[in-house]
Amino acid sequence: MSSEAVHPMEFAANWTNVPFILTDPVKQWPVYQNWSEEELITKHAETIFRAESVDWPLKTYIGYMNNNTDESPLYLFDRGFAEKMNLKIDHDGDYWIPDCFGEDLFAVLDDRRPDSRWLIVGPARSGSTFHKDPNATSAWNAVLRGSKYWIMFPASPSLPPPPGVFVSRDQSEVTSPLSIAEWLIAFHAEARHTPGCIEAICNEGEILHVPSGWWHLVVNLEPSIALTQNFVPKAHLIEVLKFLRDKPNQVSGFPQSVKDPYLLFVEQMQSRHPDLIASALDKINQTTNSKKRRWESVVDKSDTLSSADKQFSDGFKFGFGGEDNEDIP
Ligand SMILES: O=C(O)CCC(=O)C(=O)O
């Protein structure tokens, strides 16, 4: 759709849980108009970028990218690109965050926010295996050159993970043992018939919205250059707070100096958006209390059950925790 179709208020009201592609804003960016492999090589041949576990000068990576037949090619995914390339991220700079996504609440963390933007470069066949984005953030992914195939599944703790993806009970480990190509051969057909599945091709000059919590697998259909950014819209504040509070060992990307990301975020929100954080914390406490009450009433009841009934109820209580099947803290 055209970005004029989505005002920040409309995004907040209707679109924060919906993947969509905008066809306009990227085409205005100077980086879209100017960047190509040749242009980047001219300016940054010796600049070091991270490609999975290696740090290579760009000229080495582009050489590899254009001359390999690997099934799962090495993927350039660099979080320090803006500083390395001296980019200005602003309306009068090299590119800017499209207005429609509204305010990013992690901005209150200033330079203590978790990693939030990446330059992504890779040949055809490279891509990202199934994952959810970190810290319950949402994201956008803008294709400057090439095109990407996306397959996505909705955020819902009561739905199983996508076919061929295995998640540990506490969701801390995701195993997708297959490469992208193997997954496509073994599970693509089944996945496309799974309720909730969404597929898209994001073409050059387009930008795709990835809502918080959505599973996604992405594969480059041609050699591609993309920029991505993760953000916290108001509508997902509660999910992000719960993630930081309840899954501290899954929280990622914060500077080492940040010892308690949840506390830091709450404190910064209290000084910059006091009403918003007060009402979010209130809502979280209300659901926690009502879950606790439901839990206590089941445990009370199970004290008075016969031993056969009790066995049943003990087995059953693993799945208990409300519709969304979350653990009770
Ligand atoms: O362009 C891609 O490979 C997708 C990147 C992605 O999903 C991410 O940055 O989280």
Ligand SMILES: [Fe+2]
């Ligand atoms: Fe992602």
